[in-house]
Amino acid sequence: MEMPRHVVSVEQFDRATLFLLFERAEALRHCTAEALASRLRHKVMATLFYEPSTRTRLSFEAAMVRLGGQVISAEYAAATSSAAKGESIEDTARIISGYADVLVIRHPQAGAAARAASVATIPVINAGDGANEHPTQALLDLYTIWREHGRLDHLRIAFVGDLRYGRTVHSLARLLRHCQDIEVFLCAPSVARLDTELIAELITAGLNVQECDDLLALAPTLDVVYQTRVQRERYQTQAEYEQARSRFILDETFLDAFNPRGIILHPLPRNEEIAPSVDRDPRAAYFRQAHNGLFLRMALLEWVFNLLHADLTTSDGSAWTIR
Numbered sequence: 001m002e003m004p005r006h007v008v009s010v011e012q013f014d015r016a017t018l019f020l021l022f023e024r025a026e027a028l029r030h031c032t033a034e035a036l037a038s039r040l041r042h043k044v045m046a047t048l049f050y051e052p053s054t055r056t057r058l059s060f061e062a063a064m065v066r067l068g069g070q071v072i073s074a075e076y077a078a079a080t081s082s083a084a085k086g087e088s089i090e091d092t093a094r095i096i097s098g099y100a101d102v103l104v105i106r107h108p109q110a111g112a113a114a115r116a117a118s119v120a121t122i123p124v125i126n127a128g129d130g131a132n133e134h135p136t137q138a139l140l141d142l143y144t145i146w147r148e149h150g151r152l153d154h155l156r157i158a159f160v161g162d163l164r165y166g167r168t169v170h171s172l173a174r175l176l177r178h179c180q181d182i183e184v185f186l187c188a189p190s191v192a193r194l195d196t197e198l199i200a201e202l203i204t205a206g207l208n209v210q211e212c213d214d215l216l217a218l219a220p221t222l223d224v225v226y227q228t229r230v231q232r233e234r235y236q237t238q239a240e241y242e243q244a245r246s247r248f249i250l251d252e253t254f255l256d257a258f259n260p261r262g263i264i265l266h267p268l269p270r271n272e273e274i275a276p277s278v279d280r281d282p283r284a285a286y287f288r289q290a291h292n293g294l295f296l297r298m299a300l301l302e303w304v305f306n307l308l309h310a311d312l313t314t315s316d317g318s319a320w321t322i323r
């Protein structure tokens with residue numbers, strides 16, 4: 001039996017595949033609804049979310065529906081699936097393999113998606129496993145950088161906020177190893193710093209990584225500011241959470257200092273770390289970023305079903321095939 005194509009970690013993607021996905025997402029964006037609507041006909045996607053979500057679950061479900069597939073969902077899975085009766089993630093994945101063609105799973109435990117993938121006979125997509133990884137978010141983050149800046153190389157990027165528990169940071173930082181001439185600045189309170197092993201991995205891969213206390217001083221030279229929410233739900237005590245609460249707030253003062261050609265990204269949801277007044281600034285790219293997730297996830301669904309090279313007809317009527 002052919003092995004299913006899982007999306008469990010960003011580690012599985014090389015630079016060539018990143019470009020394939022980004023170019024395919026771009027092509028899918030320009031297709032008519034009719035051209036999309038039969039691509040995954042008769043395919044069923046199961047979404048199994050043990051943690052809350054707006055963007056990831058709904059953009060995956062929208063992507064599947066727009067591609068002509070169907071969705072079955074357990075959105076409060078911790079309470080409403082048989083996990084509440086003690087069923088293991090492995091048994092759940094085995095059962096869903098008999099009902100659906102792809103399983104998208106979010107779980108509070110690191111490694112949960114990999115455990116599901118180890119027994120599933122259908123592709124498993126990791127929609128976030130604890131504080132470990134969020135690979136599809138990182139792919140859409142990098143896709144957004146590529147769209148906004150027109151390149152993946154020669155970038156100065158600040159990661160800001162909760163770098164300890166921010167799984168999107170862990171995944172995106174790892175993806176940056178495929179890019180050239182990258183300077184990374186880490187701006188986090190001491191209780192929320194990036195894991196030292198991951199920093200060592202990045203440095204070994206050739207990234208220039210520096211801790212940073214003064215985001216405002218860096219602002220004029222940054223191409224990307226990747227702001228994050230402090231993950232209140234992962235801190236053991238209120239006191240620790242209070243220490244982690246960002247003192248790196250993006251507001252009008254930051255905008256005044258920020259590179260006119262820079263962009264602000266955030267995986268969302270946000271709390272206090274970006275002032276609402278920032279939304280009006282064209283450099284605030286986080287809502288465009290969330291929208292990009294729809295197209296990137298369409299491309300990923302095609303990738304797991306090995307359809308990424310199938311012909312597409314774009315809205316101008318021209319045939320489009322991945323080079």
Ligand code: CP
Nearest residue numbers: 053054055056267268
């Ligand atoms: N970025 C992200 O994962 O958002 P949701 O938690 O809303 O899915």
